[in-house]
Amino acid sequence: MAVTQQLARIPEEYLAACRQSAAASSDGDHHWDPPANDVLDLDWAPALLRRAGEVAGLDAAHLDALRRATDGESALDLVFLDTYPHAIAPFGAAPTGLGISEVAQVSALLGRIDMPALLAALPADEGEAESLIGLMGGPITGGLRAYLLEHFNALRDFYLDAAERHLLVVLWWD
Known part of the structure; x- marks a missing residue:
């Protein structure tokens, strides 16, 4: 499993409620199970999206928004989600998150990124573009640009919905 x-x-x-469940449980069971329609699997796209932004000359504010959207921050107390035996990120770094106001800020900045234009700024040759982005594990099925556009659109839409509904975002690697 990747x-x-x-x-x-x-x-x-x-x-x-999850924090309270963890505190009340003898083994720290937090009962973390967000609804499937409120979970996004970004695959390995985060680093590739940021690198594409760097290569294409995306400005610092929008690069930072991509970083925050995919790395989160430590503003939320999520220690209980990283405690054995119920850790949600057993294979990666501790979970991170963004508060409601941070989600709104990130959503607004992601909404201003013109990803098709950014991808058009990459070298036309797929192999050259992949080389600059630094793919891990070889070529991407369907092509780099399609992969990045699909994952960026999913990320942008995910944050837009979270901002409109005044939700937090929790991030982890699993």
């Missing part, structure tokens, strides 16, 4: 990046958009109350 380790991929996961994101969940959740209400503050859900996070508080």
Whole structure:
């Protein structure tokens, strides 16, 4: 099973209930199970999206938005989600997250990124573009540009929905 990046958009109350469950449970079981339609699997796209932005000359504010959207921050208390035996990220770094205002900021900046134009700024030759991006594991089925556009659109839409619903975003690698 490949380790991929996961994101969940959740209400503050859900996070508080999971934290309370972990504290009340003798083995720290937090009962983390966000609804499937509020979880996004970004595969290995985060680093590739950021690198494509760098190569294509995306400005610092929008690059930072991509970083925050895929790395999160440590503003949320998520230690209980990283505690054995119920850790949600047993193969990666500790879970991170973004609060409601940070989600809104990131969503607004992602919404201003013109990904088709950014991808058009990459070298026309697929092999050359892949070389600059630094693919891990070889060529991507369907092509680099299609992969990046699909995952960027999913990320942007995910954050837009989270911002509109005033939700937190929790990120982890699983």
